[in-house]
Structure formats: structure tokens, C-alpha cells
Amino acid sequence: MSASIVVTALTALDAASATERSAIATAFNANLPEFHIALSEPGIAVRDGGYPVYFRSRLPAGVEVEAHDVDKQFSGSLHDGQKFVLSALTRHPGFPRFVIVSLGFVAISLFVFSLWAALSLTRPLTNFANAAESFGLDSVPAQLAETGPAEVRKATRAFNRMQRRIAEMVSQRTRMLTSVSHDLRTPITRMRLRAEYIESSETKVKLLRDLDQMEAMVGGCLDYLRGGFQQEMAPLDLASLLQSVADEFVDVGADVRYDGVEHVNVLGSPDDLQRAFSNLIDNSVKYGESPEVRLLESDEAAVVEVVDKGPGIPQEKRQTMLEPFERGDLGASSNASEGFGLGLAIARAIVEAHHGRLTLDERTGGGLIARVSLPKAAFETKRNNLSK
Structure with missing residues (x-):
């Protein structure tokens, strides 16, 4: 095909007048960037290369052509002596543009279709998982839309x-x-x-x-x-609530001390939380000695520890003691027979209703630590930032 283009170009230049050849060469170079023709003044052609066999019977009479640089460049003269140099520019191997465009279109289409298919499959599963996580007994459950695969x-x-x-x-x-x-x-x-x-x-x-x-x-x-811990949640100062609960026990003669941070805010029901901590402190008063209420604060949670110096609870029985109607050693205290085994169970239910956690641990030196972890209210950070 390239040789045919060379023959066609040289035939057109040889047939044209000397004044027309420059315009023909310019148009040829513009429309066929793979080739380039340069014309010079008429003269005598110098033959220092090989005469290509393909051109012998295809070029007009009087047109001389020689090949140079492994057939990448041709020089010669037309019938009137007009010299020319025709170069075939090196083309780098590669896909044609339309092939690249087609492959790009197919790749983009596959990506869009795959993304749509993935979202169509995962969105119903995500909604399903969120509904399962948020399902509770304190509200009328919303029905999920039946969408997605079968x-x-x-x-x-x-x-x-x-x-x-x-x-x-x-x-x-x-x-x-x-x-x-x-x-x-x-x-x-x-x-x-x-x-x-x-x-x-x-x-x-x-x-x-x-x-x-x-x-x-x-x-x-x-x-x-x-499960009656369904009162409306409200922001409250946990430190003030614990101090008031401890004071109530002190008023009736119990040796209860409070030690903790001055302020930490949580989201909860004051009545329910007061009952939960009252149960924990009452448990320490009945079964232990010198209970102490501590309030600690971390980046995300408020931690309350009710610590006593009593006999404690063996490790293998601590989880069981959080179940309803489970009671400790009746001989551990003269007041032990007054309990029904519901104090810790109710306290745990209240704490879990507030998205917290209640655990029992051993105190160094003997005794029990009832540890409650509650998430801090998000508005606390905003309030602190404003105060700063």
C-alpha cells in the first residue's frame, strides 16, 4: 500500500506543471502524515542508490527514483529534471485509535455495570443488616422494602x-x-x-x-x-447523679464515699440510671464493707466503679451472678437473706438499655468491683469547645 501511494504521488507530480507541484506536495504532506515530499530546483539526478524493482513498470517514462535507508527514503527526478525527496516516516507499532476507543468504551461500560450490580446486591443486604441491628422491643418495627435478588x-x-x-x-x-x-x-x-x-x-x-x-x-x-427501662433519654450529668445516690445511702447510715471527675455527660434516663447504681451500691452495702463509688472518664466513655472490701465473687460465678434470681453466699453477710437475686440483673438490663456494659471484677486486696461503662454524650465535646 505504501508503494502504491509513492507511485501515485510521483505520477501526479510528474503530470503537473512546475507551478502546481508545490501545492500538490503541500496537500500530500498534510493529508498523509506518514509520508513527506520535498521538491528542489530542477537539475541532474544523481544515482547512488538502488532502483526499486516495484517502480520499474509503474512510474511514467522519464521519472527516476532511488531507494535509500532500507527503503525508508526515496530520491530522484521527474521527467523535466525536478528533483524530489520522499520520506516514509517510521510508524510505531500500536493499536489503531478506534480499537483503543472501543476497548475503553467496553471497559467503562463493564465498570459501570459491575458497580450497578454490586450496589443493587449490597444495598438490600445493608438495609437488612441495619434493620436487624436496630431492632428493639421499645418501638413498632418498620417493615423493610422487599427489593434485591430473589x-x-x-x-x-x-x-x-x-x-x-x-x-x-x-x-x-x-x-x-x-x-x-x-x-x-x-x-x-x-x-x-x-x-x-x-x-x-x-x-x-x-x-x-x-x-x-x-x-x-x-x-x-x-x-x-x-424490660421496663424505656423512659425517654435526656442529657444528664453522671457525676451529679452518682453524688446524689451516694448521699442517699449516707443519709440512712451507710458508709459510702464518692470520688471522681466533677462533670461528665451521658445520654440516658435519670430514674433508670439512679435505680441501676442504687442496686449496685446496695449490693456492696449488704455483702461488703466501705463501698466507694468512682467515676472515671475516657475519650469515648464514662466508667463508673462501685468498689467494696467484701468477700467478693469467685471468677467462675461472676457472669452467673448477673442473671436473675442468682444469689451469692447467704452466709457472707447478715443482710444477704434480704435479697431476691434481681439487683444485679436489673442493673445490667438498665445499663445495656443505655448501650453500656456491666462487668464484675476482683478488687486488689479482696473485694468486688462492679464496673459500668456508658458512652459519653456527643454534645459534651461541642460544649467544651464552646467554653474554650
Whole structure:
């Protein structure tokens, strides 16, 4: 093909007049960048190269051409002696432009399609996982949209049915507990009124004490079974709450001390948190000696430690003691028989409802550490920054 182009160009130049050849050479160079023709003044052609065999019968009479540099350059003269030099520029091997464009288009299309397919598959799974993580018993569950592949739609449909069944069970349990609470407290109240008419003071005192224990046990059981720690969350100063709880125990003669940071804010229910920490301190008062409440602060959490110098809890029993109706060694304290095994369980339920964690650990030198970790409120950082 290149040789045919050379023959065509030389034939056109030889047939044209001397004044037209310059324009033809310029147009040739502009439209065929792989070649270049340079014309010079007419003269006598010098033959110092080889005459290409291909051109012998294809060029017009009188046109002389010689090949140089392994057929990459040709020189010669036309029939009237006009000299020329025709160079075939070296072309680097590579894909044609249209092939590169086509491959790029295919690659971009595959990338877009793969991204769309991945998002179409992962978005329903992400929504499914978020719904499972946020599922709770304190609100009406929202039904997930059944989208995505067939398997994901089937799993979403089953998850929605499970949410509805659980919500119905929780509603039935709430109604049942409300009825049980009423049915149990009513006879206790009647018995308390009748006890007031008993003449024997000793019998009356014992009966009223038993009724108080029965009412406390019923209240604790119902609160735990109700999961009844669903009050509205609000920002509160945990240090002030702990100080007030410790002061209440001091007022009734308990040796409770508070030591901690002055302010740390958390998001929670003041009543529920007060009850949780009261249970922990009450446990230390009953089973230990000289309980101390400590409040520590880290970058992300507020850590409360209720420390006592009592007999402690063996390591193998600590996790079990957080379960309902589990009681420690009844001989460890004269007040141990007053417990129902619900204090730690209720405290743990409240802490977990606040996205925290309750653990039991051994105190150096003997005793128990009840450690509560609660996430700090996000608004605290903003407040501190403004104060600075």
C-alpha cells in the first residue's frame, strides 16, 4: 500500500506543471502524515542508490527514483529534471485509535455495570443488616422494602414476618404483665390493711415485713420481665447523679464515699440510671464493707466503679451472678437473706438499655468491683469547645 501511494504521488507530480507541484506536495504532506515530499530546483539526478524493482513498470517514462535507508527514503527526478525527496516516516507499532476507543468504551461500560450490580446486591443486604441491628422491643418495627435478588427478598420477607410476630408477643406480654401487676398488688394491699387490725405487735411487725418483701419481689420481677427501662433519654450529668445516690445511702447510715471527675455527660434516663447504681451500691452495702463509688472518664466513655472490701465473687460465678434470681453466699453477710437475686440483673438490663456494659471484677486486696461503662454524650465535646 505504501508503494502504491509513492507511485501515485510521483505520477501526479510528474503530470503537473512546475507551478502546481508545490501545492500538490503541500496537500500530500498534510493529508498523509506518514509520508513527506520535498521538491528542489530542477537539475541532474544523481544515482547512488538502488532502483526499486516495484517502480520499474509503474512510474511514467522519464521519472527516476532511488531507494535509500532500507527503503525508508526515496530520491530522484521527474521527467523535466525536478528533483524530489520522499520520506516514509517510521510508524510505531500500536493499536489503531478506534480499537483503543472501543476497548475503553467496553471497559467503562463493564465498570459501570459491575458497580450497578454490586450496589443493587449490597444495598438490600445493608438495609437488612441495619434493620436487624436496630431492632428493639421499645418501638413498632418498620417493615423493610422487599427489593434485591430473589434470595434477599425471601430473607427480607421472613424478617418482616419475624418482626411482626415478636411485636405481637411483646404487646401480649405487656398486657399480661399489667394484669399480673394489678392482680398481685391488690391482695397484698388487702393483707396490709388487715394486718393493721392485728393486736399482737410482734406478729404485726413480722407480717408487715413479709408483705414488704413480697411487694418488693413482685415489683422487681415485673420490672425485669417488663424490660421496663424505656423512659425517654435526656442529657444528664453522671457525676451529679452518682453524688446524689451516694448521699442517699449516707443519709440512712451507710458508709459510702464518692470520688471522681466533677462533670461528665451521658445520654440516658435519670430514674433508670439512679435505680441501676442504687442496686449496685446496695449490693456492696449488704455483702461488703466501705463501698466507694468512682467515676472515671475516657475519650469515648464514662466508667463508673462501685468498689467494696467484701468477700467478693469467685471468677467462675461472676457472669452467673448477673442473671436473675442468682444469689451469692447467704452466709457472707447478715443482710444477704434480704435479697431476691434481681439487683444485679436489673442493673445490667438498665445499663445495656443505655448501650453500656456491666462487668464484675476482683478488687486488689479482696473485694468486688462492679464496673459500668456508658458512652459519653456527643454534645459534651461541642460544649467544651464552646467554653474554650
